[in-house]
């Protein structure tokens with residue numbers, strides 16, 4: 001049995017399922033789910049992300065609307081666009097690609113998205129609902145990590161998440177904190193560590209599950225982890241090896257491979273799951289808006 005959790009293959013399976021769901025929803029409710037993605041400026045990495053999000057939404061049978069604003073577009077212009085998208089009946093999910101140019105207040109922009117269309121799950125209403133266990137739109141990356149962990153459960157290596165000790169390295173609003181909430185909801189015991197934590201290695205050594213979301217290449221070494229731990233690597237770091245740029249995670253994959261029960265690769269682990277979960281959230285948002293049963297809930 002392979003130890004590698006193949007996020008790329010799993011995400012492809014999910015997309016096929018979502019395509020079927022989109023077809024059925026469009027047929028029974030006479031309206032195709034729609035996702036609007038807004039990009040401000042021309043950051044090359046953001047352009048690639050936006051292109052992929054739109055491409056995958058379209059492949060899944062959704063209506064995909066792309067809005068590109070100039071890098072010097074005003075905050076008011078962006079807020080006006082979001083107001084229009086909030087009101088449009090054919091747009092069920094709205095995503096504003098981050099980071100935004102410095103002259104625009106990101107918090108103000110994200111808070112302006114109607115929470116029921118907030119497919120990134122960053123609006124305070126969704127953050128609050130997640131923290132008190134109500135149905136919410138949940139940030140895509142931690143949602144993807146949870147689905148990957150559940151896929152490991154299916155292979156019966158860790159029999160259930162209940163009671164497992166999960167250590168999350170990183171406490172950002174988009175990954176670490178919502179990850180902690182999702183694992184608490186799965187009845188894990190959760191430890192969240194960050195740059196000011198002491199004895200991180202010792203805390204990680206007790207973990208059944210390690211989620212690394214730091215942004216430091218190959219930080220987690222084999223002597224940190226317990227034999228048989230499940231390792232989920234969110235990190236995306238570019239390093240130069242033999243004059244070539246390589247993508248690596250926050251976990252030293254080669255070093256930890258032997259000791260881990262399961263491990264996600266970078267690339268091909270968490271990354272593809274993030275976009276798949278964006279599609280899942282768009283379907284959830286659609287179902288919430290029409291008060292119908294979410295096929296994925």
Ligand code: NDP
Nearest residue numbers: 141170171172175194195213214215234235236270271274
């Ligand atoms: P942030 O920079 O927002 O957060 C990083 C977190 O790591 C912070 O909480 C920080 O602590 C903590 N940290 C930094 N240094 C250390 C250290 N030495 N020891 C312990 N903790 C430390 O990053 P994000 O959460 O946005 O992203 C994390 C990584 O995941 C990045 O590589 C990013 O590219 C990647 N990513 C990948 C996605 C995907 O789809 N695969 C999606 C989103 C992110 P403190 O709070 O104290 O500063």
